[in-house]
Amino acid sequence: MSTLRRWFSRLLGTFVGARSDREFAEELETHVRFEIDELVGRGKSPAEARREALVRTGGIELAKEAYREQRGLPLIDHLRRDVSYATRALLRAPGFTAVAVATLALGIGANTALFSIFSSLILRPLPVRDPDSLALLAYGSWSYPIWEEIEARQELFDGAFAWSEERFDLSPSGQSDLVDGAFVSGGLFEVLGVTAARGRMITPADDAGAATDGPVVVISDRLWRQHFAGASDVVGRLLSVQSVPFTIVGVMPAGFFGPDVGRMKDVMLPLAAEPLILGAESRLASAGSSWLQFMVRLKPGQSIELTNAALRASQSQIVETATWDIREPLTLVPAATGRSELRGRFETPLFAMLVAVGLVLLVACANIASLLLARALARRPELSVRLVLGSSRWHIAQLLFIESLIVAAAGAALGLVFASWSSALLVRQLSTWDTNVSLDLALDWRVLGFTAALACLSAITAGVAPVFGLRTVTPGETLKDTGRGIAGDRRFAVRSTLVVAQIAVSLVLVVAAGLFLRTFASLNQLPLGFVSEPLLVAELNLQAGGGPPEERGARVERLRDAATAVPGVRSASVSAIRLLTGGGWSSGLMGVGDEPISRTGQDLWRDATTPGWFETMGIPLRSGRDFGAGDRAGSAPVAIVNEAFVRRFLPDEPPIGEHVRLGRDEVTRFAIVGVVGDAVYTTPRDGMLPTMYVPVAQQAPETFWPTVLLTINAASGQRVALERDVAAALTEADPTVVFTFGTFDQLVEDTVTQERLIAMLSAFFGGLALLLAAVGLYGVVAHAVRVRQTEIGLRMALGAAPSGIVRFVFNRVGVLLAIGLALGLVGSLWGARFVQALLFQVDARDAATFVGAAAVLVAVGVVAAWVPARRAARLDPSAVLREG
Amino acid sequence: MTKKTEVQQGTLALMVLRTLETDGALHGYGIARRIEQTARDLLAVNYGTLYPALLKLEQDGFIRGEWGTSENNRRAKYYSLTPAGKRQLAEERRQWEQTSRILGWFLDPEPA
Numbered sequence: 001m002s003t004l005r006r007w008f009s010r011l012l013g014t015f016v017g018a019r020s021d022r023e024f025a026e027e028l029e030t031h032v033r034f035e036i037d038e039l040v041g042r043g044k045s046p047a048e049a050r051r052e053a054l055v056r057t058g059g060i061e062l063a064k065e066a067y068r069e070q071r072g073l074p075l076i077d078h079l080r081r082d083v084s085y086a087t088r089a090l091l092r093a094p095g096f097t098a099v100a101v102a103t104l105a106l107g108i109g110a111n112t113a114l115f116s117i118f119s120s121l122i123l124r125p126l127p128v129r130d131p132d133s134l135a136l137l138a139y140g141s142w143s144y145p146i147w148e149e150i151e152a153r154q155e156l157f158d159g160a161f162a163w164s165e166e167r168f169d170l171s172p173s174g175q176s177d178l179v180d181g182a183f184v185s186g187g188l189f190e191v192l193g194v195t196a197a198r199g200r201m202i203t204p205a206d207d208a209g210a211a212t213d214g215p216v217v218v219i220s221d222r223l224w225r226q227h228f229a230g231a232s233d234v235v236g237r238l239l240s241v242q243s244v245p246f247t248i249v250g251v252m253p254a255g256f257f258g259p260d261v262g263r264m265k266d267v268m269l270p271l272a273a274e275p276l277i278l279g280a281e282s283r284l285a286s287a288g289s290s291w292l293q294f295m296v297r298l299k300p301g302q303s304i305e306l307t308n309a310a311l312r313a314s315q316s317q318i319v320e321t322a323t324w325d326i327r328e329p330l331t332l333v334p335a336a337t338g339r340s341e342l343r344g345r346f347e348t349p350l351f352a353m354l355v356a357v358g359l360v361l362l363v364a365c366a367n368i369a370s371l372l373l374a375r376a377l378a379r380r381p382e383l384s385v386r387l388v389l390g391s392s393r394w395h396i397a398q399l400l401f402i403e404s405l406i407v408a409a410a411g412a413a414l415g416l417v418f419a420s421w422s423s424a425l426l427v428r429q430l431s432t433w434d435t436n437v438s439l440d441l442a443l444d445w446r447v448l449g450f451t452a453a454l455a456c457l458s459a460i461t462a463g464v465a466p467v468f469g470l471r472t473v474t475p476g477e478t479l480k481d482t483g484r485g486i487a488g489d490r491r492f493a494v495r496s497t498l499v500v501a502q503i504a505v506s507l508v509l510v511v512a513a514g515l516f517l518r519t520f521a522s523l524n525q526l527p528l529g530f531v532s533e534p535l536l537v538a539e540l541n542l543q544a545g546g547g548p549p550e551e552r553g554a555r556v557e558r559l560r561d562a563a564t565a566v567p568g569v570r571s572a573s574v575s576a577i578r579l580l581t582g583g584g585w586s587s588g589l590m591g592v593g594d595e596p597i598s599r600t601g602q603d604l605w606r607d608a609t610t611p612g613w614f615e616t617m618g619i620p621l622r623s624g625r626d627f628g629a630g631d632r633a634g635s636a637p638v639a640i641v642n643e644a645f646v647r648r649f650l651p652d653e654p655p656i657g658e659h660v661r662l663g664r665d666e667v668t669r670f671a672i673v674g675v676v677g678d679a680v681y682t683t684p685r686d687g688m689l690p691t692m693y694v695p696v697a698q699q700a701p702e703t704f705w706p707t708v709l710l711t712i713n714a715a716s717g718q719r720v721a722l723e724r725d726v727a728a729a730l731t732e733a734d735p736t737v738v739f740t741f742g743t744f745d746q747l748v749e750d751t752v753t754q755e756r757l758i759a760m761l762s763a764f765f766g767g768l769a770l771l772l773a774a775v776g777l778y779g780v781v782a783h784a785v786r787v788r789q790t791e792i793g794l795r796m797a798l799g800a801a802p803s804g805i806v807r808f809v810f811n812r813v814g815v816l817l818a819i820g821l822a823l824g825l826v827g828s829l830w831g832a833r834f835v836q837a838l839l840f841q842v843d844a845r846d847a848a849t850f851v852g853a854a855a856v857l858v859a860v861g862v863v864a865a866w867v868p869a870r871r872a873a874r875l876d877p878s879a880v881l882r883e884g
Numbered sequence: 885m886t887k888k889t890e891v892q893q894g895t896l897a898l899m900v901l902r903t904l905e906t907d908g909a910l911h912g913y914g915i916a917r918r919i920e921q922t923a924r925d926l927l928a929v930n931y932g933t934l935y936p937a938l939l940k941l942e943q944d945g946f947i948r949g950e951w952g953t954s955e956n957n958r959r960a961k962y963y964s965l966t967p968a969g970k971r972q973l974a975e976e977r978r979q980w981e982q983t984s985r986i987l988g989w990f991l992d993p994e995p996a
Contacts (some may be wrong), residue, residue: 023961024935027912030960031931034913037956063932067939 024067079402086403096375097407100368103772104411107364108454109418110357110765116423116447118350120439121262123446126338127255129193133158133298135307136335141290144271144283145321147185150294153318156310157296159191163259164291168267169541169738170227172240174731176541176738179223180436181241181267182258183274191297192259197221199235199250206249207270215273217246221254223266241267242277242543243736255440259295261340264438280549281706288323295335308332342430342437349758349838356512356765359505363772365458366498366505369465370776372404373495374783376466397467404463412455416443419451429757432750433742465494495780496816502776503820504827506769507857511828513759513766514849515835515842520759522841523752529679529688531618532744534570536712536719538563538726539578541738543706553697555734556708560610562733563710566725568718573613574696575709577606580747582682591661592649604645604662605681605691608699614640614676616713624656624674631695638695639670642678645690660692670694683751685840710739719743758838770856774864781813782868792872793880802873809869810862817861821854828853896929896937898980901973904947904965911952911960912938938963946972 032053039049090097125131137150147162154160162185171177186207194201196218206216217239219227228234238245246269258265275282283289298307311318312329319326376383383396423441430437540559542552556574563572577584585606591597611627614620622643631638639660646655659669670692678688696708710730714722723741730739749756785792792805800808832844842849903918904910910918915938916929941947946969952962965973 026959027935027961028931030911030958031913031916033958034911034954034960037958038917063935066932066936 021064021068024064028063082399082402083406086399086406090403090406093375096371100371100407101410101414103364103367104408104455104458105414105418106768107357107361108412108415108451108458109422110415110768111354111361111454112415112419112447112451113423113426114350114354114357115450116419116441116443117426117439118354119444119446119450120441121340121343121350122337122347124261124440124444125336126192126259126261127440130297131336131338132334133300134192134335134338135296135298135304135332136339137294137296138331138333142292142294143287143290143322144285144292145287146318147292147294149318149321150296151185153311153314156299156307158299159187160294160296161185161188161191162271162292162294163188163268164271164293165260165263168241169243170240170267171738172243173736173738175727176539176740178436178740179266180263180438181269182265183271184268185271188259188268191295194253194256196250197253198224199248201250201252202268202270207272213247213249215244215246215276216249216270217241217273218250218252218268219248220252220257220264220266222264224251239267241269242541243738244277246273255442257438257440259293259335259338261338262342262437262439264436278543278706281543287321293339295339296332298332304332304334345754346430349754352512352835352838353758353761353765356509356762359509360765360769360772361454361458362461363502363505363509363769363776365461366502367772367776367779368404368407368458368462370495370498370779372400372407372462372466373498374779376400400466401459401463404466405459408455408459408462411458412451415454416451426757426761429760430753432753433746465498468494495783499773499776499780499816500820500823502769502773503817503857503861504823506766506773507821507824507853508827508831509762509766509769510853510856511824511850512831512835513762514853515839515844515846516755516759516762518842518846518849519838519840520752520755523684523755526680526684526687528684528748529619529677530744532748534714534716534719535617535744536714536722536726537578537742537744537747538710538712538730538739539707539742540710540730541707555737556610556696558733559730559737560710562729563712563726566722566729568715568722569726570713570715571612571616572710572712573616574610575613575711576608576696576699578707578709578747579607579679579681580683580744580751582751584681587662589663590649593658597661597664597666602648602690605689606662606694607681607691608694608696610696613693613711616711617679618713619679620677622675622677624672626674627693627695627697632697633700635698637668637670637698638673640674640676640693641672642676642688642691642693644678644688645692646675648690684748685751755838755840770860773857774860777813777816777861778864778867780816781809781865782871784812785809785868785872789872789875789880793875793877796875797877797881805873805875806869809872810865813861813865813869817858821857824857825850825854895980896933897941898973898976900934900937900941900963901946901965901969901976904963905970905973909950909952909962909964911954911962913960915963941969944972945969 032050035053036046036049039052040046044052126134128134142162144162150160150162163182164184166181166183167178168181169176169178184202186202186204189195189201190203199218201218202216206213219234219239224230224234228237231237234248235250237248239248240246252268257263258268269277271284274284283291296307298304308329308331311332315326315330318330386396387393420441420443427437427439427441540556542555560572560574563569586603587606588599588603589597590600590604609627611629611631614626624640627638627640641655641660650658655672655675658672660672661669676693679691680686681689681691712722712726727739727741730737792808795808796802796805828850829845836844899919899922900915903915903922907914907918912931912934916931916934919929920927938947938949942949942963946966947963948966949961949963951959954960
C-alpha cells in the first residue's frame, strides 16, 4: 500500500518538478537561516555566521540533486531526457524525418481507414442497450400476418419488434429527395432502449393508431441537422413522406442509425402509417408480401437455443398464413452487431484489402528500418564516442528505439487524420443509385487500439534493424574506419534482406492488383445487349402523388407523351423494372405450351414494357413483332421472349405462337408474339438470362408498380442538356409526379461497385508498394555505391570501363531482384487461392498477370538502380582517390 | 572533541520518527538539531541526507509537512507524525530492538 502510494507520489513528482523545486529551495533557505540565527545568537557576526552555516550544511546543489532523485522516478526522468534528445536529433534531419513520418502516415492511415470500415460494418455492436441479448429471425423477410403471430407471443422474449427497409421520398413533387427509412413496430425503440434526443420516439400507441398526435414520424439526427438546420422547434413540424404529411414527434439520438448496419434510417414511421402511404396497396393484410424483419431481445439468462425451441413449438401456428411452405425451422441468430446486407457482400473483399494494406505497411516499415539503419550507421562515430564516455550499449539501443517510436507515433497521429478523410471517401464509393451506404466511422476504442498497435508494431519492425546493425559498433573505432572500406561490407546484409522482402511483398501486391484490374476489365467488357450511351432514365414515383391506381396507366401515358414531345428526344418508353439491380420480377414456376407447370430450376425474369421500348433501348427484334396499340387490357395476353428463353425452353420449335403459363395461374396463357435479342437483366456478371416481356397496358392496376421507369433515347450529345427540359415537361404534364434521373451508364457502373473498389484499392496499394520498394532499392544501391566509391575509383583507375562499373552495380541489384521475385512468386502462388472467389473470368494463377507483374518490378528495379549506377560510372577516379 | 560520524543508513528514518513523536511538530532544521542533541553531538545530520529522507517519509505517508511560522517569525515547513507514522515507528522500534539484541549476543556472548 505504502509502496504504491510512494510510486504514485513519485510519478506525480516527476511532473510537478518546477513548483516543488521552488518549495524545496525555500525550505533549504529557511534551514540556513535557522543555522545563522543560532550562530549569531552565540555571538558571531552575521557575515561570519552565514559563511559558517553554509559550510556546515554542505553543498546546496548536491542536496537538491539528492532531493530530486527521491522526488521523481529516475527512469521516467531519463526517458523524458531521451525522448527530448531523440526529438531534437530527428528535427535536425528534417528530410529523413518527413519521409519516414509521411511513409508511415500513409501506411498506418490506409490500414486504419480500412479497419475502421471493417470495424464499423462487422465488429461494432449496435449502439443500443445490451446489444448482446438481441437476436434476429433468420433469414429473409416476413409478412405482416406472421408479425402479428410473433407479436402475440411476446411472452417468449424480453420484447420483439419488426421493421422494414424503405426508400422514402421527402419531396412533395418534382425532383425527388430520397432518404432511407423504415416502417417500424411500436416497440422498436422501447426494446432497443433508445431514447429520444428531442421530443419522443415512436411508441406502441402510435402503432395501434391510438396516439393523439395523429400520423407521426421520427427523424434521425443527421436529417434534423441537414434538412432542418438543427432547428430547435423541429418537434411538431410537418414532414412530407411520399407526399403524405406527417408530424415530427422526435429526433433520434446521434449515432443511432436503426437495426441495419450500413444504412442510416433517416425517417421512421409506425407500421400503422403504411396504409396512409400505400393506400389500397398496403401490405399489412397481404400474406404474400415479405417485407419485414424481426428482432427480439432474449429473456435474461435464457439461451438462444431454448428460445428457438420455444419458437419452433408454435411454428405451425406462426407460419400458418404463409402463402408458401416455410419448412425450415424458425431460427433466431445472435444480432449484437445488427443486421446488414452489406456485410455478406463486403466481408471478403474488405478482409482481402486489409491483408493487402497490411503488406503495404510492412513494405513501408522495411523502408523506414532501412533509413533508420543507414542513419544509425552514419552516426557510428557519435555512438562510439558515447560508448567511450560510458554509455551502456543497452542505453544506446534504447535511444535508437525511441527514435523509431517517435517516428511511429507521429506517423500514427498523422495517419489517423488521413484515415478519417479516406475512409469517408471509401464509404461514399460503396453507395450506388439506390443504396446509400452510411457507416458510423467515429474513432472508437477498437480503431484507436488498432492504430496504436500498428504504431507499436511499426516501431518494433523498423526499430529492431538499427539496433542489430549496431552490434558491431565498438568504443575504439572512433577515429579509424571513416569510409575507406574496400572489401564487401557485411553491415549491408541487413538492408539487402529488407530490400529482398520489399520486392517479394511488392510482387504479391502487384500480382493481386493485376488480377483485380483484369477482373474489373473483363466485367466491363461484358456484352449488355442494349446501347447505353444515349439512354436517360427517369424513375417515376406514381404513388407519391396519390390518386387511385386505376388512373396510373393513363398518367404514365401522359408523362410518356410529354417526354416524347421534348425536342432532342428520339423516343421515350416505359418499363416496370429497373434493370441491373441484381434482382427484379421473377417467376420460379412456369409451363410452356401444354406442358404442366413446373419449377424452372432457374428463375424466369419478367418485365412489362410499352410499345417501342426495345427500339429505345437498342435491343434488336429477331422475329415476330413488338407490342402494339392493340395489346390492351381485355385483349389476348401476349408476351415477347428473348433468345436465351428460346435456347432454354423452346430450342426445337418455332417460338412464335407458343404459349407460356406462369405461377399458380393455370388459366392465363401468354402467346409469344416476338423474339428479341438478349439483354442483361440482373447484372452483367450473371450473363444473359431467360426473360419474358409483357405489355404494360395488360397489367392489372394493382400489380402496377408504384414506380415505373421512363427510358429516353436522346439525340447524340444531348443527354445531359435534356435532363432539365424533360424534368420541366414532366412536371408540367403531372404536377404531382416525383422523379429521379439517372443514366444506364450509371446503372451499369453500379453493378461493379465492389469490383471497382477492389481494383482501385489494390492498384493503389500495389503502386504504393512498388514506389516504396523502388525507394528502398535506390537507397541501398546508392549507399553501397557511396561507401564503395574508393573501390570503384580504384577499379576505374586500374582501367575498368564505365560500362563495367554499371554492370558491377547491376549484378548486385540483379541478385536482390531475383531472390525477391522468386520469393514473391512463391507467395503469390500460395496466396492466389484466397482471392479466387473475388475474381471473374481470370484464373488466380493467371500466367500473363504473373509475368507482367514481374516485368513491372524488374523495370522499376532497373530504374531505381540506374541512377546510382550512372553516378558510379561517372566518378572521377583521381578525385575519389585524392579525397579518399 | 570526538569525531562526528554520519548517520547510518536506515536509522535516520527511525530517528526522525522518534524525534517527532517526543517533540511534536518540528521543521527540518529543528529535527536535525534535535537528533544531534539526542545523539550527544556524536552524529552530524547532513541536510543532503535529511531532506530526501523527510521527502521519502512524507511520500510514504508517515509524516505530514505543513508550512507554518517559527517562534522567531520565519516561514518554515513543519513536519508532524501521522497515525501511519506512529504504527511505523512502533514497528521499526521493535525491529531495531531485536536487531540490537541479536547483535549484542554476537558481540558479547553470555556464557552458556
